[in-house]
């Protein structure tokens with residue numbers, strides 16, 4: 496397939512091209528090389544906000560409410576829901592679809608769910624690629640929803656310019672969040688389901704945890720917002736906090752730093768994939784098999800073998 500018409504379609508805001516490009520990202524096809532080359536000059540404009548937290552805390556509901564807030568301000572929005580378990584089917588996503596249905600006929604909103612094969616399958620460039628596609632397509636705002644349960648999801652959440660960590664009362668989330676390393680990636684906390692019992696104590700727990708982190712005075716201190724997303728309550732305040740963080744990113748130079756980190760992740764992922772591909776699988780004629788034999792027979796140590804293989808792999812021209 497040819498990259499050029501697809502690139503043109505994405506840049507021109509054509510929805511089918513956009514959907515197609517994201518499918519190609521999911522499938523990790525070789526033509527991505529040309530697609531990314533075509534899209535990259537047109538990136539860097541979209542603001543990316545990630546939402547993460549345990550299943551059921553209200554990520555989709557909050558995301559939906561933020562979409563509404565953005566549309567009220569005339570901003571175009573893309574939503575990328577990264578679900579590690581059920582890519583295109585499954586109860587949770589069906590629920591999301593129903594919830595997102597209010598935006599279905601809005602041309603300023605694009606919603607897509609994606610399987611998270613990133614990291615697990617070595618495709619750590621997939622999420623950055625997807626963001627690159629949506630950015631190039633011209634959306635003002637890109638919202639990423641990830642289930643904050645594993646390291647891979649936390650890392651994806653950390654790719655955003657601003658990461659919102661959601662908790663809800665009565666789920667032991669605040670403690671869980673700290674354990675999963677979610678605390679470190681949080682720029683803004685939202686205690687959702689503030690209409691539930693225990694919201695105040697969840698807020699207190701979080702405040703304590705935020706206070707425990709050592710920070711310089713110029714460093715960003717994550718604010719905590721109480722929301723009842725299902726009623727739209729607290730969303731305006733959340734929006735203000737997001738704006739506040741965006742302003743901080745701009746003024747501190749942290750925005751470039753974050754985007755560099757995202758690019759680093761992307762490039763590193765591609766390098767690892769290229770190396771893996773060049774090494775070949777078991778039984779394929781690569782230096783790996785003969786080196787493995789030498790190592791297994793004790794004629795070579797594994798580090799020396801690795802050095803030899805790296806040298807060998809680095810010798811050829813890139814990507815051919």
Ligand SMILES: Nc1nc2c(ncn2[C@@H]2O[C@H](COP(=O)(O)OP(=O)(O)O)[C@@H](O)[C@H]2O)c(=O)[nH]1
Pocket residue numbers: 548549550551552553554555556557587590687688689690691722723724725726
């Ligand atoms: N009472 C209450 N329910 C909420 C609130 N936010 C979301 N929910 C409900 O909680 C359930 C899970 O929400 P969802 O957004 O799918 O959570 P996710 O798994 O984190 O995406 C849904 O039934 C929502 O309607 C809230 O603020 N208060």
Ligand SMILES: [Mg+2]
Pocket residue numbers: 554555556587591640
């Ligand atoms: Mg959800």
